[in-house]
Amino acid sequence: MITVETVEQCNDFKRNNLHDTINDEESKQSKKKFKGQNHNRRNKMFKARKQREMNQMKMCKQYCREGTCTYGSNCTFSHDLDKFIETERKPDIADQCYNYATFGKCNYGLLCRFGNSHLKDGRINLIDNDKCVQSNIESNSRNQISKEIQMSLRKKQYDFKRANTISDLIHSNKLSIEDAKKEGRSVPLKKKLNFDNKLYLAPLTTVGNLPFRRICKEFGADITCGEMALCQSILEGSQSEWALLRRHHTEDFFGVQICGASPQQLSRVAQLITEQCDVDFIDLNMGCPIDLIYRKGAGSALMERKKKLDEIIYSMTSVADVPLTLKMRTGVYQNRNIAHSVISTVREWTNDRIGLITLHGRSREQRYTKLADWHYINECVNELNNASIDSKPIPLFGSGDVMSHEEYYERMESSGVNGIMIARGALIKPWLFTEIKERRTWDISASERMDILKKFVNYGLENWGSDTDGVEKTRRFLLEWISFLYRYIPVGLLERLPQRINERPPRYIGRNDLETLFSSPSCKDWITISEMFLGKVPDEFSFIPKHKANAY
Structure with a gap:
């Protein structure tokens, strides 16, 4: 629980030492400058975590929660509560467990780092039945893979008959893509979606997790999308990859983004998601710049494979009952834009197959070192509108460098897009959605920002758990988010408005x-x-941000 005393601990930091990593010139010269992604961070960060996990007792979660275990003496985990309490259990972090206070029960029992609020005699897990009836933590999120489906995927026993039929048709050369483009989809849409003028929170790898999306929904985001999930891992039943497809019940307009290279693989995933998940649309990633993805022909590489893209569109829309959306960049190379050419191919499909195109105004080669090219986005809008197979063309959203309500409305008017996808702007100031809808600049206070972080932590403990592993996972994602949040400059300190996303501020002292x-x-x-x-x-904790970007 945050108290006045906790906040006042900040006074112990001398103001001239807060930015010691910048001020120390010797450190500047001796340390190598980070650019872009920190590719080697996983080994450094996770080595310490694995070492900690190896030294911990492997306690049975069911026994710690319920006092009984389905497997009894055959359980591979420890049931020795006395030894755990004596040697392993750490002091509580705070007096109140968010999950118990909100839902009437905590699924981690003795393992909970806030456990004293719901433990009787230090070990018996209490349940508030009245609250459990009113709210259920399990029902708050959807799209969790069942053990039966997971095992069928791992044993390659899942029935992909519909997807395989489409794949066989493509490989037999009996399919005419040109004829298919003129036909409507064989599987009717579950419901028609209207994307126009909606505020779209971009699918953000690592930082676009479920707790963060909940924060953005509360600030006014209309559309949310899960983090990029790899098709191969989904088909293998990977628990961590399926976690990226989870949807909170407050996400009323939600899609999942998948990344793959082959029509067969993507059609199988489209069928699987349609049958096992509750989503409103499926987004195909055509913009990922990562080398590992690009070399496999996925991500931004799909922009150079038009024939393969047509086969993918046909395959996925023939098995899914939700719209397919495409997210792409201006091209692969900095001085060679090809998005307009890709759009001219995509627009030949009927809009009951393609629900939306999103164009990020940078190439794969540029990453984030240059400003987004909104003039080119406008050219692509005109290309799409001038010649479409339907009287109503496929809607197109733009993306890039929007960090204020002034920029949002200026981009909407000058480019002619149907809407804007917001990415880094939402990471730096998630209240941007409120600013846009209310057309105002919010001079948010430090205490209000602290409340946002507190809410994220609570949502993280609900999503990842309140045991040691859940706490540290929540901490990791909180730190990843703070690596963007610190770039926000309080409105009251700016000489001019608005703050631009590419401008690195000088060192400054806040108002408190x-x-x-x-x-x-x-x-x-x-x-x-x-x-x-x-x-x-x-003691062994280590954190290195995923992005230490020279592009700011």
């Missing part, structure tokens, strides 16, 4: 110590912020 702390680019200070909610980090 907490605001100054929030502006720190130092990982140590981010960890300090996380400790205000999640307690002290383990």
Whole structure:
């Protein structure tokens, strides 16, 4: 629980030391400058975590929660509560467990890091039946894979008859793509979607997790989309990949984004998602710039494979009962835009197959080092509108560099897009959606920003768990988000409005110590912020942000 005393701990930080990593010139010269993604961070971060997990007792979660175990003496996990309490159980982080206070029960029992609020005699897990009837933590999220489906995928026993029929038709060369483009879809749409003028939160790898999307929904985002999920891992029944498809019940306009290279693989995933998940649309990733994805012919590589793209569109829309949407870049290389050419191919399909095209105004080669090309986005809008097979053309959304309501409405008017997808702008200031809808600039206070982080932590503990693993996972994703949040400059400190996404601010002192702390680019200070909610980090803890970008 955040108290005045907790916040006042920020006063211990001397203002001239908050930015020590910037001020220390010797450190600047001796340390290599990070650019883009930190590719080697996984080994550094997860080595410490794995070492911690190896040294921990492997307790049975069911026994810690219910006092009984389905497997009895055959259980491979420990049931020795006395030893766990004596040697392993750490002091509680806070007095109240969010899950117990909200839902009337905590699924982690003795393992919960906030357990004293729902443990009788220090070990018996209590349940508030009245709250359990009113709210159920399990019903809040959907699209969780069942054990039966997971095993059938792993044993390659899932029935992909519909997808295989389409794949066989393509491989037999009996299918004329030109004729197929003139036909409507064979599987009717479950419901028609209207994307026009909706605020679309981009699918954001790592940081676009379910707790973050809930925050953005509360601030006014209309459309949300899950993080990019790899087709191969979905078909293998990977638990971590299926977690990317989860949907919170508050996400009323929700899609999943998948990444793959072959029509057969993508059609199987489309069938699987249609049959096992509750989604409103499926988004095909055609913009991922990562080398590993690109070399396999997926992501932005699909922009150069038009014939394969046509086969993918036909395959996926022949088995799915929800619209297919496409997210792409301007092209692969910096000075060679090809999105208009891809759009001229895509527009030949009827709009009951393609629900939306989203165009990010940068190429794969550019990444984030240049401003988004909204002039080119406007050219693509004209290309799409001038010649479409339907009287109503496929809607097109633009994306790139929108961080204020002024920029949003200026881009909407000048480019002619049907809407805008917001990515980094939402990471830096998730209240941007409120600013856009209310057409105002919000001078949000440091205490209000602290409340947002507290809410994210609570949602994280609900989503990932309140045991040690869940706490540390929540901490990790909180830190990943703070690596973007610190870039926000308080409105009251700006000489001119609005703040631009590509402008790196000079060092500054906030209006109070907490605001100054929030502006720190130092990982140590981010960890300090996380400790205000999640307690002290383990001794072996290590965090390296996924993006230490020179593009800011």
